[in-house]
Amino acid sequence: xxxxxxxxxxxxxxxxxxxxxxxxxxxxxxxxxxxxxxxxxxxxxxxxxxxxxxxxxxxxxxxxxxxxxxxxxxxxxxxxxxxxxxxxxxxxxxxxxxxxxxxxxxxxxxxxxxxxxxxxxxxxxxxxxxxxxxxxxxxxxxxxxxxxxxxxxxxxxxxxxxxxxxxxxxxxxxxxxxxxxxxxxxxxxxxxxxxxxxxxxxxxxxxxxxxxxxxxxxxxxxxxxxxxxxxxxxxxxxxxxxxxxxxxxxxxxxxxxxxxxxxxxxxxxxxxxxxxxxxxxxxxxxxxxxxxxxxxxxxxxxxxxxxxxxxxxxxxxxxxxxxxxxxxxxxxxxxxxxxxxxxxxxxxxxxxxxxxxxxxxxxxxxxxxxxxxxxxxxxxxxxxxxxxxxxxxxxxxxxxxxxxxxxxxxxxxxxxxxxxxxxxxxxxxxxxxxxxxxxxxxxxxx
Ligand SMILES: Cc1cc2nc3c(=O)[nH]c(=O)nc-3n(C[C@H](O)[C@H](O)[C@H](O)COP(=O)(O)OP(=O)(O)OC[C@H]3O[C@@H](n4cnc5c(N)ncnc54)[C@H](O)[C@@H]3O)c2cc1C
Numbered sequence: 001x002x003x004x005x006x007x008x009x010x011x012x013x014x015x016x017x018x019x020x021x022x023x024x025x026x027x028x029x030x031x032x033x034x035x036x037x038x039x040x041x042x043x044x045x046x047x048x049x050x051x052x053x054x055x056x057x058x059x060x061x062x063x064x065x066x067x068x069x070x071x072x073x074x075x076x077x078x079x080x081x082x083x084x085x086x087x088x089x090x091x092x093x094x095x096x097x098x099x100x101x102x103x104x105x106x107x108x109x110x111x112x113x114x115x116x117x118x119x120x121x122x123x124x125x126x127x128x129x130x131x132x133x134x135x136x137x138x139x140x141x142x143x144x145x146x147x148x149x150x151x152x153x154x155x156x157x158x159x160x161x162x163x164x165x166x167x168x169x170x171x172x173x174x175x176x177x178x179x180x181x182x183x184x185x186x187x188x189x190x191x192x193x194x195x196x197x198x199x200x201x202x203x204x205x206x207x208x209x210x211x212x213x214x215x216x217x218x219x220x221x222x223x224x225x226x227x228x229x230x231x232x233x234x235x236x237x238x239x240x241x242x243x244x245x246x247x248x249x250x251x252x253x254x255x256x257x258x259x260x261x262x263x264x265x266x267x268x269x270x271x272x273x274x275x276x277x278x279x280x281x282x283x284x285x286x287x288x289x290x291x292x293x294x295x296x297x298x299x300x301x302x303x304x305x306x307x308x309x310x311x312x313x314x315x316x317x318x319x320x321x322x323x324x325x326x327x328x329x330x331x332x333x334x335x336x337x338x339x340x341x342x343x344x345x346x347x348x349x350x351x352x353x354x355x356x357x358x359x360x361x362x363x364x365x366x367x368x369x370x371x372x373x374x375x376x377x378x379x380x381x382x383x384x385x386x387x388x389x390x391x392x393x394x395x396x397x398x399x400x401x402x403x404x405x406x407x408x409x410x411x412x413x414x415x416x417x418x419x420x421x422x423x424x425x426x427x428x429x430x431x432x433x434x435x436x437x438x439x440x441x442x443x444x445x446x
Contacts, residue, residue, distance in 0.1 A: 001025060002336065005140065005154040007130045008161030012301030012318035014112035016158055018062045019326045021119035023334070029122065030142055032129035037110050047192060047231040048223045050075070050100040050210065050312035053401045058319035061326060064115050068108060072101035073224040079209035085263040089209060090378050093395045094385030100210070100312060100398060102223040130161065133170040135296055156336055157297040163286055165303035181288040186308060186362070189244060190235050191280040195267045197228025204267040205230065212365060215260050218242055219365060244280045283308045285355045291344040295336035298343065300325065305351035310361040311397060313354050317405070321347060350405040357397060357409050377419045380428060380436060387433045407446065414444045
């Protein structure tokens with residue numbers, strides 16, 4: 001039976017280690033950071049993440065969904081904060097119980113590593129980074145914290161080392177002929193800020209929604225944490241007015257928040273410290289192909305398809321990779337060459353679709369959610385979902401794990417176009433949900 005070598009013990013690497021172990025494989029995972037269960041380290045990019053259906057169904061396949069769902073904060077919609085302080089809740093769906101879940105990145109990662117280790121088949125080696133890969137001779141060069149290099153043999157490698165993947169770089173550096181790669185950064189970056197709990201450990205703002213302060217060229221969002229705090233993420237341009245570089249003094253930050261986020265400023269007592277201590281980081285989309293080298297190597301997760309975070313799907317898509325990989329191993333009786341080949345064929349179009357949707361949603365979140373037609377469309381869609389089997393684009397992406405991202409994008413975009421046109425002409429007025437659904441079904445063929 002093959003031994004599996006995984007590079008990167010992040011979210012995708014740890015879940016796939018667990019799934020390979022559940023199939024009986026022996027797995028070694030090399031992770032360049034220290035063990036986060038023993039040392040206090042920042043878990044990585046964002047403190048919390050929105051976990052939704054695709055992610056949950058992968059966790060279910062690995063048998064760890066209940067454990068994870070015991071420690072999440074469900075969010076049923078977007079709570080939009082206008083500049084004048086008015087709030088409006090836009091439910092994510094019209095269906096009872098449809099929600100996305102705020103989960104701690106570090107907590108989730110540690111649970112996955114614990115579960116993988118508990119199988120007795122997975123060994124994690126921390127503080128060990130992948131430096132070179134010789135695909136011809138199945139040899140991997142790893143480096144420990146003391147900068148000592150060691151060569152190890154591998155049978156098959158899973159490259160789950162994130163957006164800055166070294167495994168992907170080894171493909172580029174000659175592992176794969178005609179390797180296609182593109183990286184597209186946004187002009188905008190992000191910085192994490194905090195709304196701490198009240199003195200008695202309570203929540204300062206509603207804890208059952210994802211808060212959004214859309215402000216045109218920039219926006220802030222906040223997701224609740226179990227301890228009563230919220231992690232806020234400020235998205236804004238790097239340069240220019242109301243950009244990170246412009247906000248270079250406490251006075252400027254104070255007056256910026258007073259002008260644009262007056263209702264939340266009182267809840268951010270550590271704003272200045274957070275703003276000037278926490279880094280701001282870039283956001284980008286990575287597309288590449290191929291992902292597989294015969295039965296020797298496969299890229300999964302952000303290493304294969306990093307996406308910007310505006311659909312809350314990067315981790316969910318990475319977990320879906322793990323689920324599909326496991327299903328294909330079933331289908332092909334653990335034949336790795338056949339599995340890897342089909343994996344990249346079925347996943348590539350879906351990964352491209354969620355990458356594009358995530359960029360589009362940036363504009364929707366920071367701008368359109370506050371527009372009247374968008375709100376009318378959302379109201380119509382919520383009513384449709386309450387009374388019929390309709391799914392909005394958001395629902396197709398977020399709640400329908402039986403529909404691929406590519407199909408969700410295509411169908412969702414046609415629906416959006418049709419409904420916005422109907423609203424524009426005023427033809428939605430006086431029509432029941434069933435009548436609107438009939439029109440949609442008549443006019444949209446996917
Ligand atoms: C601000 C922000 C908010 C986000 N919010 C959401 C959200 O709400 N919902 C959602 O679904 N997704 C979200 N995402 C996306 C999500 O974080 C990623 O899609 C997810 O982390 C991908 O998992 P991964 O395992 O592929 O990569 P990672 O989680 O990045 O893990 C990669 C691991 O590989 C290790 N590594 C790197 N190089 C090497 C090497 N050479 N050798 C050994 N180890 C190495 C790293 O240390 C790391 O542990 C967000 C992303 C950002 C930036």
